[in-house]
Amino acid sequence: MQELKNSLGDIISELFGVDIEPEVTRAPEGVEADFSSNVAMRLAGQLHKAPMEIAEQIAGKMKFAGKMEVSKPGFLNFISPDEYFIEKMGEMKTDFAKSIACDEYAGKTVVCEFSDPNPFKVLHVGHLYTSVVGDAISRLIEFAGGRVIRANFGGDVGLHVAKTLYALKDKNTEDLTIEDIAKCYVEGTRAYEEDKKAHKEIIQLNKEIYAISEGDLHDSKVAELYWQGRELSYKYFEDFYAKIGLKFDKYYPESEVAGRGLKEVRKGLKDGVYEESDGAVVYKGEKEGLHTRVFINNEGLPTYETKDVGLIFTKWDDWQFDESVVITGNDIVDYMKVVLASVGKMNAELPKRTTHLTHGNVKLPGSIKMSSRKGNFLKAIDVLDMIAEALKRDYKSEDFMVALGATKYAFLKYKIGGDIIFDVENSVKMTGNSGPYLQYSCVRAKKILSNKKSEAELKNITNEEKPLVKKIIEYRGVLEEVIHEKAPHKLCNYLYELAQEFSRFYEKCPVVGNDRESERMEIVKTYLDVMTKGLNLLGIEVPEEM
Numbered sequence: 367m368q369e370l371k372n373s374l375g376d377i378i379s380e381l382f383g384v385d386i387e388p389e390v391t392r393a394p395e396g397v398e399a400d401f402s403s404n405v406a407m408r409l410a411g412q413l414h415k416a417p418m419e420i421a422e423q424i425a426g427k428m429k430f431a432g433k434m435e436v437s438k439p440g441f442l443n444f445i446s447p448d449e450y451f452i453e454k455m456g457e458m459k460t461d462f463a464k465s466i467a468c469d470e471y472a473g474k475t476v477v478c479e480f481s482d483p484n485p486f487k488v489l490h491v492g493h494l495y496t497s498v499v500g501d502a503i504s505r506l507i508e509f510a511g512g513r514v515i516r517a518n519f520g521g522d523v524g525l526h527v528a529k530t531l532y533a534l535k536d537k538n539t540e541d542l543t544i545e546d547i548a549k550c551y552v553e554g555t556r557a558y559e560e561d562k563k564a565h566k567e568i569i570q571l572n573k574e575i576y577a578i579s580e581g582d583l584h585d586s587k588v589a590e591l592y593w594q595g596r597e598l599s600y601k602y603f604e605d606f607y608a609k610i611g612l613k614f615d616k617y618y619p620e621s622e623v624a625g626r627g628l629k630e631v632r633k634g635l636k637d638g639v640y641e642e643s644d645g646a647v648v649y650k651g652e653k654e655g656l657h658t659r660v661f662i663n664n665e666g667l668p669t670y671e672t673k674d675v676g677l678i679f680t681k682w683d684d685w686q687f688d689e690s691v692v693i694t695g696n697d698i699v700d701y702m703k704v705v706l707a708s709v710g711k712m713n714a715e716l717p718k719r720t721t722h723l724t725h726g727n728v729k730l731p732g733s734i735k736m737s738s739r740k741g742n743f744l745k746a747i748d749v750l751d752m753i754a755e756a757l758k759r760d761y762k763s764e765d766f767m768v769a770l771g772a773t774k775y776a777f778l779k780y781k782i783g784g785d786i787i788f789d790v791e792n793s794v795k796m797t798g799n800s801g802p803y804l805q806y807s808c809v810r811a812k813k814i815l816s817n818k819k820s821e822a823e824l825k826n827i828t829n830e831e832k833p834l835v836k837k838i839i840e841y842r843g844v845l846e847e848v849i850h851e852k853a854p855h856k857l858c859n860y861l862y863e864l865a866q867e868f869s870r871f872y873e874k875c876p877v878v879g880n881d882r883e884s885e886r887m888e889i890v891k892t893y894l895d896v897m898t899k900g901l902n903l904l905g906i907e908v909p910e911e912m
Contacts, residue, residue, distance in 0.1 A: 367391070367401055367843045370430075370444060374405055377427045382413055392840070399435065399443035400836060406440040416440075448827055454839040455824050458892050466842045466899070470849055471512030477681050478504045478514055480693040481607075484521040485599030485619070486530045488548040489606055491728045491788065492695065494746035498774045499725065499782060500693050501612050502854040502904050507691075509903055510849045515615045515685055518603075519677055522596055522619040523579050524670075528572035529554030531591050532564065539594060544602045547595055576667060579621035606746060610770060611905060618680065620673045627676025628668050630712060631661045639711040649708040659704045674705045678716055689719050691852070696724035696783070723852065726785035728777075749773060749788070756794045757802070763912065768802055771906040775801030778904050779858040799862045801906060804897065807865040808908040811894040814877050815887065822884030831882075831889060834871040837864050838889075841896045845903075854904060861900045868893055 367390045374388040386405065393399040406421035413420060417440025425436050433445040457465040480500025483493045504514045521527070533550035557564035571588065578589045600617065607613060631647060634640045640647050645664035649671075651657055661672045668676075681690060694702070699722075706717040730744065753776075754769040763769075776793035780786040796802050827835055844860045847853070877886040898908050 367840075368846065370401055370403070373428060373430075374403060374424065374442075377424055378405065378409070381423055381427060382409070384409065384412065393443060397437075397441075397443060398445070400432075400446045401444040403442045403444075404440070406442065410440070448832075451827060451832065451835050451839060452824055455835060455888070455892060458839070458895070459824075459888060462892075462895050462899075466845060466896075468510045468842070468846050468849055470846070471507050471510040473511065474688040475513045475515070475685055476504075476507050477517050477685050477687045477690045478507070478693070479517040479519055479618075479681075479691065481614075482519045482694065483603060484524075484526055485596050485603075486522075486527050486547055487551055487599075488544055489603070489746040491744040491746060491749050494610070494749055494773075495728045495777050495786075496693050496695075496725065497607065497610065497612055497746075498777045498905065499854065502774075502778055503691065503693070503723075503852050505903050505905060506845075506849045506852070506854065506857075509845070515687075516613070517616045517618060517681065518614045519618045519623075520620065521670075521673075522599075523575055523621045523624065525558075525568070525572055526551060527575055527592070527595075528568045529558050530595065531575070531588060532557060532568050532571055534591055534595070535587065539591065542594060542598060544598060547598070573665070573667070576621075576624075580625065609750070610774075611907075616684070618677055623676035623680045624668045624673050625676065626680050627672035627674070628662065630675050630679055630709075631668075631672050634708065634712055637712075639708060649704060651704045651707055654707055656704050656707055657700065659701070661708070671701070671705050671708075674702075675709055678705075678709055678720070679713075682713075682716060687719060689721060690716075691721045691723065693723045693725070693782075696726055699724055721852070723782055725782050728786055728788050731787055731789055752790050753793060756790050760794060761796070761802075761912075765909055765912070767907050767909050768805060768912060771805055771901070772801040774904060774906050775804065775858065778854045779862075781853070781855045799858075802912070804861055804865050804901060805906070805908055806912050807868055808894060808897050808901070809910070809912045810872070811868065811890050811897070812910070814890050815894065817878045818887045818891075820884060822888055824885050824888050826885075828875075828882070830874045831871065831886065834867045834893065835889060837867045838892055838896055841900070857900060857904060861897060864893070864897065864900075868897075 370390045371388050374390070375386065378384055378386055378388065386409065388403055388405040390401050390403045393402040406424065407417040409420050410417045418436065418438065421436045421440045421442050425434055425442060428434065430444060431450060432447045435443045437443055478500055481493055481497040483489050500516070504516055508514050530547055530551045533554035534547070537550070554568065558568050574588055575592055577583065578592050583589045584593060631640055635642070635647055640649050640661060646660050647662035648658050648660050651659070659671050660669050661675070663669055681687065702722050706720060710717040750769060750773055753773050754766065757763040757769055757772065772793045776788060777786070779799060792798065793800055794802055796806055840860070844857065848857045875886055877883055877890060880886065901908060
């Protein structure tokens with residue numbers, strides 16, 4: 367498809383003097399072609415010509431090894447010769463890694479910041495979602511030659527910590543667990559909202575915690591509780607991330623970047639980037655179509671905005687990144703626009719190098735929005751347990767690799783952006799668009815290949831084999847699109863379609879004992895290579911058996 371795009375672009379530039387990136391897609395169902403382009407229809411308004419006339423002009427200039435047709439209302443359809451597919455399959459067999467290589471990020475350093483849980487809280491399903499998505503995007507960038515730093519930013523200071531310690535300070539903490547901390551956060555939040563005296567104490571406690579973190583103080587009961595809870599939180603994070611096959615290269619606690627943020631905001635205040643307002647320091651974004659936000663409150667404490675400023679500059683100091691990918695919930699889209707706008711006044715390059723990807727909420731079927739503040743949320747570990755229990759119930763499977771794959775795929779198959787419904791029952795089905803279906807498809811291919819007796823060269827393909835072969839060789843083009851758009855869901859879509867095509871191949875094309883056994887074994891092997899590598903890029907492993 368990329369070769370066709372390049373050729374079409376050159377011809378359109380030569381014929382019409384227009385620079386355009388033509389779209390080339392798989393031909394829709396019912397069209398007897400491999401690829402199709404609607405570029406003539408896109409050009410019609412600009413050139414004031416009929417789409418069919420434009421398509422005919424392009425077709426007259428284009429050199430294509432196969433058959434090319436023009437169809438109404440102006441489609442260009444391409445039918446590749448069998449030799450093309452055989453050649454591409456040969457390349458994949460000879461050097462699979464080279465045949466699918468992509469170098470979009472070669473030589474580049476990318477900081478991927480995601481998950482971002484706050485210490486003194488329990489990881490919930492949203493953290494699991496962004497962890498899975500962030501790791502998949504990191505893997506894709508690494509595949510494309512990038513050096514990736516997986517970064518994690520969390521609030522180890524702030525009101526949520528003060529609320530937790532307020533409820534914790536009079537309790538026995540000898541055998542403190544993360545669950546105890548989570549309960550104390552809910553209890554402290556209730557006190558903050560309903561008890562005026564507690565409200566004042568928590569505000570004062572918040573100031574004390576900032577002083578403890580900044581001065582690395584350990585000489586009070588509050589300090590002792592703070593460091594105990596912080597250490598317990600990070601140990602809990604590390605253990606959970608290890609369970610899902612994820613390791614972060616760098617943790618950025620808010621306490622470690624707040625000072626840098628204050629320094630930059632105060633400097634920006636002197637330079638006119640920020641303004642004073644009622645004892646606070648604000649950025650007025652209205653002139654840029656944004657809104658005003660507070661960066662230092664009237665008690666002199668840094669807000670989330672200033673901590674994010676400190677994080678951006680600290681990441682730049684640490685890595686001199688080519689790109690910083692930040693994955694968060696979509697509730698802070700406007701917030702981040704203001705933060706980045708203010709940073710851009712101090713360093714114009716940093717916002718240009720920042721990509722902010724946002725997602726919605728993860729919901730169970732029929733559920734309301736979950737909240738850790740109210741204590742009515744689904745914990746991350748609960749999700750894995752629910753999947754594991756469903757697999758055990760339906761398939762007598764206790765393979766954690768399958769459960770983890772089912773969980774990751776259930777999140778990754780959705781386009782990043784809106785809310786998603788996490789349906790446990792659909793996630794574990796061995797049919798349909800699920801992780802276990804794709805894993806089982808690979809296991810089935812492995813079983814076929816266990817009968818392989820000798821190597822063979824694919825010299826021809828039959829009409830029954832061609833749909834699977836065509837789908838296999840689309841892999842590299844799909845990868846390029848997925849990497850460029852940072853869109854793991856498109857890789858999921860492709861792998862699902864590929865598995866479906868393999869299922870049809872399995873039904874129509876007997877392999878073992880067939881007179882084309884050797885050739886079909888080669889097709890199955892290449893299929894397995896694509897499926898295995900594709901799933902691995904999503905962080906999903908393939909079991910030996912299911």
